Amino acid sequence: MAADYDVPKITGEDGIVDIPSLQPDAMKGHGPWVSKPEFQEDMHFPTDFTMPESIENYGDAGTLVENWKERALDKMGDLKGRYRSLQVFLDICVKCGACTDKCHYYIGSSDPKNMPVARQDLLRKVYRRYFTFAGKFFGKIGMPGFVGAAELTEDVVKDWYNYYHQCSQCRRCSVFCPYGIDTAEISMAAREILDHIGMGQKYCTEIMGKLNKIGNNLGLPEAALADTLEGLEEDIFDETGVDVKLPLDKKGSDILLITPSADFFAEPHVDGLMGYAKVLHELGLDWTLSSYASEGANFGMFIGSYENMRKVSLRIRKAAQDLGVKRIVFGECGHAWRVAYSFLNTLAGPFDFLDQNYPVPQHILEITEPALAAGKLNIDKSQNDDKVLTFHDSCNIARGSRMGDKPGGQFVLPRNVIKAVCNNYVDMPADTIHDATYCCGGGGGILTDDLMEIRVKGAQPRMEALKHVTDKHQVTHMAAICAICKSQFTKVVPYYGFTMDMIVSVHQLVSNAIVLKGQLTEEEIEARDAAEEAERIAAKEAREKAAAEKAAKESKDT
Amino acid sequence: MVVGVIYAVLFWTATLVLVLGVANKIRIYAKTPAPLKIPTTPAPVTQSGVFLRMFQEVFFFKSLFRADKLLWVLGMLFHYTMLIIVLRHFRYVQEPVWGVIQFVQPFGIYAGFLFIIGLLGLMARRIFIDRIRYITAPSDIAMLLLLILIGVSGLMMQFVSPTDILMVKAFFRGLITFDWQPLPSDVVLLVHLGLVAALMLIFPISKLLHAPGIFFSPTRNQIDNPREKRHIAPWAAELEKQGKTYLDELD
Ligand code: HEM
Ligand code: SF4
Ligand code: SF4
Ligand code: SF4
Numbered sequence A: 001m002a003a004d005y006d007v008p009k010i011t012g013e014d015g016i017v018d019i020p021s022l023q024p025d026a027m028k029g030h031g032p033w034v035s036k037p038e039f040q041e042d043m044h045f046p047t048d049f050t051m052p053e054s055i056e057n058y059g060d061a062g063t064l065v066e067n068w069k070e071r072a073l074d075k076m077g078d079l080k081g082r083y084r085s086l087q088v089f090l091d092i093c094v095k096c097g098a099c100t101d102k103c104h105y106y107i108g109s110s111d112p113k114n115m116p117v118a119r120q121d122l123l124r125k126v127y128r129r130y131f132t133f134a135g136k137f138f139g140k141i142g143m144p145g146f147v148g149a150a151e152l153t154e155d156v157v158k159d160w161y162n163y164y165h166q167c168s169q170c171r172r173c174s175v176f177c178p179y180g181i182d183t184a185e186i187s188m189a190a191r192e193i194l195d196h197i198g199m200g201q202k203y204c205t206e207i208m209g210k211l212n213k214i215g216n217n218l219g220l221p222e223a224a225l226a227d228t229l230e231g232l233e234e235d236i237f238d239e240t241g242v243d244v245k246l247p248l249d250k251k252g253s254d255i256l257l258i259t260p261s262a263d264f265f266a267e268p269h270v271d272g273l274m275g276y277a278k279v280l281h282e283l284g285l286d287w288t289l290s291s292y293a294s295e296g297a298n299f300g301m302f303i304g305s306y307e308n309m310r311k312v313s314l315r316i317r318k319a320a321q322d323l324g325v326k327r328i329v330f331g332e333c334g335h336a337w338r339v340a341y342s343f344l345n346t347l348a349g350p351f352d353f354l355d356q357n358y359p360v361p362q363h364i365l366e367i368t369e370p371a372l373a374a375g376k377l378n379i380d381k382s383q384n385d386d387k388v389l390t391f392h393d394s395c396n397i398a399r400g401s402r403m404g405d406k407p408g409g410q411f412v413l414p415r416n417v418i419k420a421v422c423n424n425y426v427d428m429p430a431d432t433i434h435d436a437t438y439c440c441g442g443g444g445g446i447l448t449d450d451l452m453e454i455r456v457k458g459a460q461p462r463m464e465a466l467k468h469v470t471d472k473h474q475v476t477h478m479a480a481i482c483a484i485c486k487s488q489f490t491k492v493v494p495y496y497g498f499t500m501d502m503i504v505s506v507h508q509l510v511s512n513a514i515v516l517k518g519q520l521t522e523e524e525i526e527a528r529d530a531a532e533e534a535e536r537i538a539a540k541e542a543r544e545k546a547a548a549e550k551a552a553k554e555s556k557d558t
Numbered sequence B: 001m002v003v004g005v006i007y008a009v010l011f012w013t014a015t016l017v018l019v020l021g022v023a024n025k026i027r028i029y030a031k032t033p034a035p036l037k038i039p040t041t042p043a044p045v046t047q048s049g050v051f052l053r054m055f056q057e058v059f060f061f062k063s064l065f066r067a068d069k070l071l072w073v074l075g076m077l078f079h080y081t082m083l084i085i086v087l088r089h090f091r092y093v094q095e096p097v098w099g100v101i102q103f104v105q106p107f108g109i110y111a112g113f114l115f116i117i118g119l120l121g122l123m124a125r126r127i128f129i130d131r132i133r134y135i136t137a138p139s140d141i142a143m144l145l146l147l148i149l150i151g152v153s154g155l156m157m158q159f160v161s162p163t164d165i166l167m168v169k170a171f172f173r174g175l176i177t178f179d180w181q182p183l184p185s186d187v188v189l190l191v192h193l194g195l196v197a198a199l200m201l202i203f204p205i206s207k208l209l210h211a212p213g214i215f216f217s218p219t220r221n222q223i224d225n226p227r228e229k230r231h232i233a234p235w236a237a238e239l240e241k242q243g244k245t246y247l248d249e250l251d
Helices: A037-042 A068-082 A085-094 A103-108 A116-131 A134-142 A155-164 A172-176 A185-195 A202-214 A222-240 A269-282 A308-324 A335-346 A365-373 A395-401 A409-421 A451-460 A458-473 A483-498 A504-512 A524-556 B002-031 B047-060 B062-067 B071-091 B099-104 B109-127 B130-135 B139-157 B167-177 B189-206 B206-218 B232-243
Strands: A257-258 A327-330 A387-392 A477-480 A503-505
Touching: A068 A085, A068 A116, A068 A185, A085 A116, A085 A185, A085 A451, A085 B206, A103 A451, A103 A458, A116 A134, A116 A155, A116 B130, A134 B189, A155 A185, A155 A458, A172 A185, A172 A395, A172 B062, A202 A308, A202 A524, A222 A269, A257 A269, A257 A308, A257 A504, A269 A365, A269 A483, A269 A503, A269 A504, A269 B071, A308 A327, A308 B232, A327 A335, A335 A395, A335 A483, A365 A409, A365 A477, A365 A504, A387 B099, A395 A409, A409 A504, A458 A483, A477 A483, A483 A503, A483 B167, A503 A504, A503 B047, B002 B167, B002 B189, B047 B062, B047 B206, B062 B071, B071 B099, B071 B109, B071 B139, B071 B167, B139 B189, B139 B206, B189 B206
Parallel strands: A257 A327, A387 A477, A477 A503
Antiparallel strands: none
């Protein structure tokens, strides 16, 4: 695949990337597309700004809201009063640099402003200048830089917009910081401030607009969704001869399944969805999807907007109440699961109307894994023998959530499931998995074509680890449990010499291996298909014959 | 006596700034809500688990150990020797001197040297590693210099120009009871004490806030139990109570 920018080189030697030396301004730029006032309006953000005429004008004072400086500082003050994380993190960083080599975007781009602490400093220097004694004092005597403070200028806003959209909020930096300083929290706050001065990001706000109007990020209306699900039911029937349902808006079901909308159409996501359907069918569970809440992802988190994140989450609560379900289960999605696991109870709880015998919400893997362990599913592992698997820990699941009742269950459950349905499994090097996992490069609102360069570069550490296991351990496929990871990988792996179909969903592997009750064998399916084909041909011949006869009769008549 | 009065005022001010400044920051940290559960997982699922996690971070710099072994060694060296040195200094104000304080006395001298070595190592990182140089502000260098000079002037009193310890002790005990006492007018001592006062003064307005701050870091001090226990900030609860979506719609 041709790239119009440098794709980092990978060797596969030990699977660990070398830390590059600094290349200042390597990723300086205008950032992603700015959001129009109409999208901002839907999100309740200010709209009194002027759309920049071209990308060169992004961040120019004339394009921002009136009194942008004052309003940016007001917002910063407001946020630091509402988020302890922000207040504490802005104060306590000692600039020890332990985080500097931990961000995949720095590693892939060499731009020093992509080092987590430097990224934080873009905001921190303004905080120091306007909110701390040291910054105000040294600012007054004209040397704010002495204490790491700086005036808020247009250029600072431009850097904010550019570099806070080169952070996938993956929290890898926070694992290694001695105080757990989480750059994601800073990025979210920065984006919230930008949203209040006329620099919203089009990708996120446009998508949230669709979700608010239609129920999912794709803007897939109910009828289209119903069609899609019917199509999937047919696919499963063709493949297995079993009537597995993917119910939509089925009132009184036990389980409401919430899944990222990419599961409805994208590859390999959709194979995962068929996997959940088969598992739920096989376990005899009564479940449904909802057209009103047909989206697992919640982009409100990316833009740091508690209010918008809550608004989206409340759709799930409403759907659960309207459908009268007893449980909520989430499909494979990293960010969705972080919001669901860590925030849903806060945002849209309390869920006292649901069955308290189950965690609310539950992850689909928390159903599949115990079922496999208890032997409740009939598995033919050899169906995956054409593959050697490895697993990408999605950062939001790894570092922002849990599965099962023990800390670290989020690493164990997916691996247990893969190993229960595949014979060949190899982990990537230890420094690149579990809570040290590297982001795919596309999370946190970055998964958009206008940020392709940083997406490709940010994937480097994961690609290096993947190359290692493909070269040295014959790995052929990488499984993931996040819609964004899957989309990002299928798009960027070709830049590194892999093929996109090497990315699979975990439940796709389950789907391959599961043998449903009443499932036809391959021979039976062949025989069935052959019979159907013969029937079809016979019918066609009969039709043609009838048509020919009719034509002959007609020509005779005239 | 003039010197004594100036330094007495200086130390009272510095102590006041340090105590009130840090107390004020702690008050701000404590009253600012953490609206969402954001522990960096895997995280403990019980309060005692969080206590253990915090303990490991505060006393062993556990995350730093994973991140950077060299920095960990230098950081541990610097902080623990500083701890020993600080403990040792209690003998200049205590009467009678506690057992622990007496116990650490002999280690004081070694600690002094290791303290400076640790700090020089930290300084070297800031100069020689390009990433660390990039994120270093002049104040970061100044702070290390300040600490190094405190250490050097302290050791000088030990080895080069000893001062009248009994007089110093009388001075500091006097401070506690607001009883003005003279201070020996040795330059090295005055420099040493001046720098220490400066350190106390900048503590609440600088990155030294990491010491109290670490206890308030939500990624480290939260229990991983969002599904079991509902967590909600007062301002968020208000949205719910009033049935509003956006904060500016609240009455
Ligand atoms: C709860 C107690 C404390 C903890 C857990 C703690 C922890 C840390 C850690 C992990 C670092 C980063 C690594 C390093 O450079 O050593 C650090 C840096 C630092 N600490 Fe502390 N610290 C504490 C108290 C203090 C105190 C009381 C001071 C007072 C002088 C202090 C002064 C510093 C300085 C100056 C640095 C920066 C070193 C540099 O510039 O490289 N610390 N601290
Ligand atoms: S590791 Fe933490 S304290 Fe150290 S520079 Fe990075 S953010 Fe600051
Ligand atoms: S959150 Fe992830 S992307 Fe953002 S600075 Fe930290 S490591 Fe980099
Ligand atoms: S897309 Fe996946 S890998 Fe990337 S940040 Fe999100 S969860 Fe992490």
